[in-house]
Amino acid sequence: MNIEIRTARSEDANDACNVLRRSISECCTVDHRNDAAILAAWLGNKTPDTVTSWFAAPANYSIVALTDGILAGVAIMTRQGKIVLCYVSPEARFLGIGKVLLRTLETRAAELGLSNLQVTSTITAKCFYARNGYLEGTTAQTAFGTEGIVFTKRLTASYGKKAPCRCGAAEA
Numbered sequence: 001m002n003i004e005i006r007t008a009r010s011e012d013a014n015d016a017c018n019v020l021r022r023s024i025s026e027c028c029t030v031d032h033r034n035d036a037a038i039l040a041a042w043l044g045n046k047t048p049d050t051v052t053s054w055f056a057a058p059a060n061y062s063i064v065a066l067t068d069g070i071l072a073g074v075a076i077m078t079r080q081g082k083i084v085l086c087y088v089s090p091e092a093r094f095l096g097i098g099k100v101l102l103r104t105l106e107t108r109a110a111e112l113g114l115s116n117l118q119v120t121s122t123i124t125a126k127c128f129y130a131r132n133g134y135l136e137g138t139t140a141q142t143a144f145g146t147e148g149i150v151f152t153k154r155l156t157a158s159y160g161k162k163a164p165c166r167c168g169a170a171e172a
Contacts, residue, residue, distance in 0.1 A: 001067055003097055005104050008062035008074065013052040015071035016064060020046045023087040028124045031146045042144035061108050065097045075101040081109050083119035102132055110155050117155065120148035
């Protein structure tokens with residue numbers, strides 16, 4: 001499987017919106033508990049027009065993941081280092097797409113000179129962030145009526161750069 005990561009464009013908004021809505025509805029049942037009011041609140045701003053505005057906002061760094069030309073994931077980070085969303089389509093879970101999206105955000109954050117990233121995670125994604133080096137902090141109520149977990153990751157100055165080989169072997 002080939003994963004392509006690129007900057008999100010306005011023409012991606014419909015497919016990105018579909019990924020967001022499906023991921024929340026189908027994968028985050030632990031969070032929304034199939035409560036119609038919570039789902040309505042959470043999905044309320046997941047419209048193509050809103051997603052287009054998020055992609056166009058200069059304060060955001062927005063990326064999408066494509067597999068075989070099909071949009072399979074979307075992530076947005078503010079230029080202050082807050083990951084505001086990172087979702088993959090239900091059929092793309094556990095294929096490494098989320099990890100590639102996250103690493104791309106981390107690399108960009110380091111390029112921007114940020115030393116930390118923060119994300120308020122769903123319960124569903126809690127293990128994902130922990131596996132990827134994020135430290136669990138406090139819990140917080142989201143605007144949608146779910147419980148979120150605040151995670152932080154400290155970025156090193158050399159993040160995204162190849163570390164020098166210290167084992168005595170020739171570098172590839």
